[in-house]
Amino acid sequence: MRQVSLPIYPVTYPTGFRLNQNESQFPVPTRLHEQLSTLSFHDLHEYPVQPIDELFRRYAAYVGVEPNQLLVGCGSDEMIHVVTQALLSPEDVVLSPNPDFALYPIFTTIAHGRHVQTDGLSFDALVSSVEHYAPKLLLLSNPNNPTGKLWTVAELSDLAARVPYLVVDEAYIDFTPDASMISHLDAFPNVIVLRTLSKAFGLANVRLGFMVTTTELAAYFRQFVPPFNISGVSAKIANVFLQDSSYLDEAIAWHAEMRDKWSSLLATIGQVHPAKANFLYVTLDEPELIWSHLATNGIHTSRQSSGIRVTLGTEQALLATKRALMTWSPVSQP
Ligand SMILES: Cc1ncc(COP(=O)(O)O)c(C=O)c1O
Structure with missing residues (x-):
């Protein structure tokens, strides 16, 4: 052990x-309760395919990318797990600001990496830590959990040029979508964005999170995702919310x-x-x-x-x- x-x-x-x-x-509006009650579950014995294809199409359209730039997982937690497993070799350093999401050190440890943190949330301190630790991965939430601080696109672009990989966990970005790095992915082949339906979409119990990155990186990461990792039942529920226009x-x-x-x-x-x-x-x-x-x-x-x-x-x-x-x-x- x-x-x-x-x-x-x-x-x-x-x-x-x-x-x-x-x-x-x-509170979920009544019209959506009514739609959820019409979902058909005659296919519970089948491994899920169709609702997940639909989920990929709908979520890709929502964030403005191609479906092959997406991965889906059991919450964005699973996507943090996949990204650390797929990128880290033993003792590779993952750097995050402090404070930041409590699960980053845990997933780094599971992936045999070493997690270090910058003291505080200043851009300059983060740059100094990048120079000091030479991390393989810079992993941060934007907006920051727990403080809500927003890293700007300019700051993140600068940081992306300094590290092999930058993972921007945008769990709360639906509240401020203009700050997302997704529309800048073409310029940054080493940036990986994580998203979730647990926060603004209010579907924490549905357990669906996404990775959004370049087609090439998405194809690489897909190798690390277990088959049928998400439930078709969850995908059907999510599709109801994603297709509601308001x-x-x-x-x-x-x-x-x-x-x-x-x-x-x-x-x-x-x-x-x-x-x-x-x-x-x-x-x-x-x-x-x-x-x-x-x-x-x-x-x-x-x-x-x-x-x-x-x-x-x-x-x-x-x-x-x-x-x-x-x-x-x-x-x-x-
Ligand atoms: C910054 C951040 N990332 C990821 C998650 C995980 O979200 P989920 O696995 O529900 O998608 C959370 C949940 O609180 C979070 O705050």
Whole structure:
């Protein structure tokens, strides 16, 4: 056995408002419930082909590439797994900023690589780390999870020229599509973009994520994907959402409205970082105390080293949080 000590998922959920996993809280419109109820499942005994071909066509059209530039997986998590397995040799270095998505070091370790992090989120610090560590892979989320910081196309283009491979995890980019690297892939044959239906599309339970890259790299990575890695049932569900002409716009508009409300509320306790995602990051003097006060009141946020990350919740979650914050007084905490 290998000597590894990695966290085991899935996590268990406490009861109350789950604002700690960046799951969409936008309620699925009734018209889509009706369409989902008409899906035919007479083919459950078959390995899936047709709904997945359709998914490739629909998602490629959505992001503006050819279907052969795509890979699909069980969440973008599987795509991180594939990209690290396919590119890393033992001890190859993967560099990410700090903070960034917690699964990058895990998948790097599984792929026998070595994960290192830049201190902070400044472009200059990242460039210095690239020079220092000479990573095989620069792997970062854009917008950044947990802070929502957006790396610009100019910064990412500069970074792409400095490393063998740049992986841009665009899990939250549907909220700000102009910032995507996808329309620049022609200029960067070493850039790999990861996307997901778990966030703006609100389909975390459907478990579908994508890799978008050049045709050549996509053909290479396809060798590392297990056969029939995604369910045709999931693909059928996703196709319903992808073919609805207004669903995504409605989801994005709902998030924009809730973001304003959450931002005003959270500004009463700390410094809210500007972000276009389905979460907000608040820098706090005493993150542990406020995180546990909210948790005691059934509001579960993500505790970070300098603050908390809060998924944009419903009006009910907002109200519950408002009430909990009324009883918040740092001096009365243990
Ligand atoms: C930055 C980032 N990447 C990837 C994922 C994984 O998403 P999924 O596997 O559901 O597509 C998440 C989920 O929180 C995330 O925040």
